[in-house]
Amino acid sequence: MDLIFPHTFVPWFRSVAPHIHAHRGKTFVVAIAGELIAAGKLTAFAQDCALMQAMGVKLVLVHGFRPQVEEQLQAKGHVSRFSHGMRVTDPVALDCAQEAAGQLRYEIEAAFSQGLPNTPMAGAAVRMISGNFITARPVGIVDGVDFQHTGLVRKIDAIAIRQNIDAGSLVLLSPFGFSPTGEAFNLSMEDVATSAAIELQADKLLFVTEVRGIPQDPHAGDPRDEDVEIDQELALAEAEKLLAQLPNPTQPTDTAFYLQHAVKASKEGVERVHILPFNVDGGVLMEVFTHDGIGTMIVDEKLESLREATADDIGGILQLIEPFEKDGTLVKRDRTEIERDIDHYTVIEHDGVIFGCAALYPYPEAKTGEMAALTVSNNVQGQGDGERILKRIEQRAKAMGMTSIFVLTTRTMHWFIKRGFAQVDPDWLPESRKRKYNWDRRSQVLVKKLA
Structure with missing residues (x-):
């Protein structure tokens, strides 16, 4: 063993301890873009979530599936349609979304079921629960565009979710919901995660996304670029002011895309909302357990006065x-x-x-x-x-x-x-x-x- 290792590991571990104590028993809703899974980052991400759960964090995981749905549509020779920043879900797109969601649920459950020796998952025993926790309603016709099977969250069964996470399970939510008549609706990961965080009054909502956070200068360039300076922290009032100055988002890389959901969650009582990149190994751990994090945190300062x-x-x-x-x-x-x-x-x-x-x-x-x-x-x-x-x-x-x-x-x-x-x-x-x-x-x- 390198003799220097204890002298670096011990101070580091002690510095992390206050964050471990602070987050024990807290509820985090973690939303992951489908691009994370497409990029082959799922196994490492599952290990990081298992570590957080082992440290006493109660987790609700929401997955997206935009690239997976696109792949299914292209395989069937079907062209995607978008309007107002949302997918128009016709019957073919609905079938593709259902297939993609089923495949992703299988992959996610498999990732959290690993228990190989000498890996962070050894002995983790993460119990994952999913089900019909979401009631949806149709978007309907907006400005003459019929969104068909595209929906919005009507209700989250927060009581059932709370019972499961309090019992030590990790709850997995797919971006699908059902109407009281049993009709299926394609939802957005961001809508599901925001609604779940609000209903659960989660302590944190984390969007693990394609972008690195909210740029200090929203006109400085693509928020995925390493040379674009990212705001580490935004007060809710600042975030609202910025959002009002930005055009309506049409794609996830637009600054307002995740910011609009962060502002909504913060205004409805979620204490901390984080936007961080999925392509940084261990990014969730760094965002949660280090002082500065790696992304942008939106916080309602009224909570701290x-x-x-x-x-x-x-x-x-x-x-x-x-x-x-x-x-x-x-x-x-x-x-x-x-x-x-x-x-x-x-x-x-x-x-x-x-x-x-x-x-x-x-x-x-x-x-x-x-x-x-x-x-x-x-x-x-x-x-x-x-x-x-x-x-x-x-x-x-x-x-x-x-x-x-x-x-x-x-x-x-x-x-x-x-x-x-x-x-x-x-x-x-x-x-x-x-x-x-x-x-x-x-x-x-x-x-x-x-x-």
């Missing part, structure tokens, strides 16, 4: 930071100083109680800013609130044109290093900040570059 501070928050901030000033973790700040600088602060509150804060002091001449007084109440530490405040501070800094942020700390150096900060010499500080540096306190200076 994460916002910029106002004068009404001064008392709450003082009460929050007082214990940390007394034990020397923070430099003491008086009320006058906080009143003067209140517009620099970001806070998290719940039911009117502030339990987290931080301040950003800009140094525009050096295109950097100091994050100060990062504090989370002892009562809620370990739940990711410090990271959420850090993310907001980074967003504020980027909006002000900063290329980096820095912190001065005597006790929490490792927390910052794990989140992308690097130690530098105090001489790195901007001149105006260097003059105020307390050499007796000997604070460590840590810097994070902003992408």
Whole structure:
């Protein structure tokens, strides 16, 4: 064995542990594009899902089948028809969709049934359940186009799904639904996954797709391209604003295609919606169990009550930071100083109680800013609130044109290093900040570059 391995594996595993604890018992709806299966990624993906389930995550898996249906149609010499971003499902297309769904269900169940020694599936024993959990209705005629057997989700049997996942099963949903009269309808994977996540009030909805996420500049190019910058996180309000500016999507590679479903799910109470690429090995694990992930996360900030501070928050901030000033973790700040600088602060509150804060002091001449007084109440530490405040501070800094942020700390150096900060010499500080540096306190200076 390489002697270095324990020294890299153990710190990595410990860094992942908070995410494992946070996700245990949570419900994730994972939607996979049919392209993932067509690209031969199913076995590795099944292994990653089995690992998540082993760590206590309750999983609902929804598969798509666009390329598989196309293959069936081409084999029969039948031409596909699309309108309004949806397939027109005539009787031939319906037969092809049913054949494709049946074949994919077989392949997915086979992938989750593997148990070869020396593989991640060894001893996994994943029990997969599928059935008639979806009631559908026809799209009907839209702008003169008869969509025939194309449908939309009318109802999800959330009670039955919940019973199965609570019992330890993985529930598989195909993009098919049936009307009360037994008529079959071809649905979209995105509609099924979004509806299921909303009805289950899932903790996460993950779209594992052809695209890498939501581009920072929606006009920068194809979101599949590696050189297109992807937003790691979008607040729901930002996502809604962006969606309103985009044309109606006609294909999955359009920026608005997955974003529209992410916004809908987020508005209906799904706490986190992720859009990530299927072509990254272990992408789901990286998105769920690492700090930054690899795709785009859409989050409704109202859930965290994460916002910029106002004068009404001064008392709450003082009460929050007082214990940390007394034990020397923070430099003491008086009320006058906080009143003067209140517009620099970001806070998290719940039911009117502030339990987290931080301040950003800009140094525009050096295109950097100091994050100060990062504090989370002892009562809620370990739940990711410090990271959420850090993310907001980074967003504020980027909006002000900063290329980096820095912190001065005597006790929490490792927390910052794990989140992308690097130690530098105090001489790195901007001149105006260097003059105020307390050499007796000997604070460590840590810097994070902003992408």
